[in-house]
Amino acid sequence: MLEKTYAPDAVEKKWVEAWSKAGLFHSEPSRDGRRAYTVVIPPPNVTGALHIGHALNNTLQDVLVRWHRLHGREACWVPGTDHGGIATQNVMEKQLKAEKLSRHDLGRERFLERMQAWTRDCKKTILGQLTRLGCALDFGREAFTMDEARAKAVQHAFKEFYDAGLIYRGARMVNWCVRCGTALSDIEVEHEDRKGKLWHIRYPAEDGGPGVVVATTRPETMLGDTAVAVNPSDGRYATLVGKPLRLPLADRVIPVVADEHVDSAFGTGAVKVTPAHDVNDFEIRSRHPEIGSLQVIGFDGKMGPEAGRFAGLSREAARDAVVAALGEALDEDGAPLLVKTEDYKNAVGVCYRCQQSIEPLVSEQWFMKMGPLADKAKAAVDDGRFHIHPASWEKSYRNWLANIQDWCLSRQIWWGHRIPAWYCLKCNDVGDKPFLTLKGLKAVISAEKPASCAGCWGREFLQDPDVLDTWFSSALWPLSVFGWPSKEGNKDFSFYYPTDVLVTGYEILYLWVARMQMMGLHFEGRVPFADALIHGIVRDKAGKKMSKSLGNVVDPLLMMNKHGTDAFRFALVSQAHPGRDIPFAEDSITGPRNFANKLWNSTRYVLDYALKNEPAPAGGYPLCALDRSALSMADRWILARFEAVGAEAAARVAEYNLAAAADALYGFLWDEFCDWYVELSKASLADPARATAAKTVLVQVLTGTLKLLHPFMPFITEELYQALKAYAGETAEHAFQAGAPRPEGWADADAVAEMEFIMSAVGSVRATRSQLNVPPASKLKAFYKGDGTTAKRLTANSDMVLHLARLESLEHAQARPPSCATAVAGDLTIFIPLEGLIDFAKEKVRLAKDLEKLVKELAKSEAMLGNRSFIERAPEAEVEKVRAQRDQSKAQAEHLKDTLAALGS
């Protein structure tokens, strides 16, 4: 006997343990001849516990994995975590800061030891949470982006790219985060609109003339100016080009150059040029090499020695100081050099890990040439080898690939894959210069320290101190988790690769998805997954992004503990509409929680009430044992509906609309199975001739629905599956291993139409009762008037109607009995004598209202049918539908008119 209400705690705990003990989610290549269904987890960074976004991401994957396992595939879902580069190092540095330490206090080796220890704990937490969420991960395959196997893949890929000339080292302007102390790739820079100022500064001519006024948002960089640029076609400045200007605050003279890049219409039409600190200016210098470059801001974000009296100040302080100094500076005529200051809003590049503004700086870095790789990735979307769901993302994806820039790979941090490049100390003049400024180094690419230099036989080497962008190893993930590059005898790789689908959020579409596509296409010549399911972000109730600082984060563990994991999962999935973010309110779990309870009680009904807890017969109650022709209309109806819903859910899953699949199953179980079939079965069970069929249908449809719901709500469905499986004749030990219900041709349009009529007739009587305040408990006699198909349907199923509408009898009547209420069903009229109970004034108002509605509908239908274009151009089926509608409205209206006339006006 089951308890009255479903209590998730114990059930979830029990199955988490049992599944783990049974190794239920372990996959083997080629087992039972099943085709692989492979999913690799987007490995969470080892930065802490999982958030609600992870819960969504992993629930969606779990639904897909379990669904496909149910449908006969050898599902393999690979778990793992990501070392997370800068993000994780930042977490550790924060911890150290609390101990008043920096990573430099520890030194590289001890720092990495601490990182390893932290990573171990963090992995445990993360995998524990995924287990708690019910994820059917193949835990034996756990991978980490920085473990030995993955390191091999990284080193191999790096060398291959290097040998192919796609990876190179060079001096370029990069996005430098002064707080994180490292270069970043372009996509790791976020753009934020910030309020700032636009300062207009006069640079007087060296000969004492007025010179030019330039406008800048970053006055501190003027200390590094080496020119002023104007557009060559700008007449205002034509005579100034080539003339020297005096750079205020610095004791220097700089030229005016002409460059096409300058927009004459913006500001004053003259731009100060700081090649060391601005990407555009860097470009201008490449066209005018003679102007040179002067770096005034260091990698630490402080003004360097070239900044003169401002040296040592932070960027921010230097800005204030420069502006203040300009404010006091006058030109030879005594006019202020700071001509104007205006408010200005501009987009500032910001580090995606620490939100500090990015400093463009020139340095020596490793880069990857992306053009050829991007072309292949673009071709894969263009020709349909790769699909993004929803497809609206494909346009942005293509666009990004088409405009791709080279990828800055090196990071000046410690936590990551060390770049496998070695510099012979004899061939390279390393000295004690900062590594970032070393130019023209000759590298030997090798995972291990080379034995000797091929050029000079030197044996002393310096390994590149930098590490790789964390996304480099992530990009190889679908390959590396299956042991790539090792392929010979690698059954895992040949069976599971390429994977089937990648599920992730749109925020890492370029950062990660695109790069996996590029790597997969480059190394294996095929896409690493043919489909990407891109889901939205879980936001707070008000639609704001969740963040610790806003204090609006929702802890998934808390939700699971409070409401049950299945309910939480279902709440997430049913709101995960393709292409939409999810504004998550805790209330939204209530419905799914109630639904879980509904499942629970449906099973209680079947086991305790319908089957009276009798032991299951051998083989259970199989559908094949039933005589199809002897089934009741309700049996045939629910079987038809069940099969249709199974197909509908499958279609929705196939198009990656999991919310719609969940909704279809929810509606079927609750609105059709429980509200109608279960109610009807109560009568059938009392009739020995129909009892076995009813039991069979109850058991089979319920068990089948539970199986289909299992991917969405694994715990409760497993629990109930265990209770039902003997009755259902199911042989699989766990719901996870069960087979999906197979289509057996239960489609039955007649039964569906008949049942729909019965439902509308019952609904009509119920509404009448309710509107006239007839006590639900009172059983009433009723009469119907009319004949034909609908009358036959009514009489053939009168016992159902009696039960559902709480009637005592339903008989044919030629005329309207006295003192009765009227209900309309199809083209029939149902009379319910209510002597003494009925308020005729009220009844008349009610009927008049119904009539009004009908008349409106009738007019609409007739208007359509009166439209010749409609008759001629609309498909015949549509016209027929309207005709049928017209006929019904007409008949019902007539009945109501008669009734109203009988009641007197």
Place this chain on the structure above:
RNA sequence: GGGCCGUUAGCUCAGCGGUAGAGCGUCCGCCUUACACGCGGUAGGUCGGGGGUUCGAAUCCCUCACGGCCCACCA
């Protein structure tokens, strides 16, 4: 500066060419022997505005407005 998405019932959202739907909330009545985490009933919308295409538009096209997001080297 480009691009994408959204604007449908009080709220959150489905529907995306054939006479407006769900969940929650409202209101009314029910402890009807699976479930009050329930049952039955009810109210509530000119589908952001304006044009167009079509026999027919919430659904397709154009345009405007208001939100949100992504990309972008306008000082």
